[in-house]
Amino acid sequence: MAIANGSDNVSDTSPATPPANTPNDDCDVCGALLRQQAEARRNGDQKWATACLIELQRHHDGLLHGEAAR
Numbered sequence: 001m002a003i004a005n006g007s008d009n010v011s012d013t014s015p016a017t018p019p020a021n022t023p024n025d026d027c028d029v030c031g032a033l034l035r036q037q038a039e040a041r042r043n044g045d046q047k048w049a050t051a052c053l054i055e056l057q058r059h060h061d062g063l064l065h066g067e068a069a070r
Helices: 027-042 047-062
Strands: none
Touching: 027 047
């Protein structure tokens, strides 16, 4: 857990918390991962919801949106 700005406020790291990088509305991968994450949360599957958010973060850390793999 992290403490923000030296205060006693602890950041929320639950699966419902979106990643720092916001999904690109025009990216099919982002859209698919967000839909899967929402379905997992509706079904009460927090493990899968978390996995979707991790995958979304990794997607953002990889190639830029629209950039072709080489």
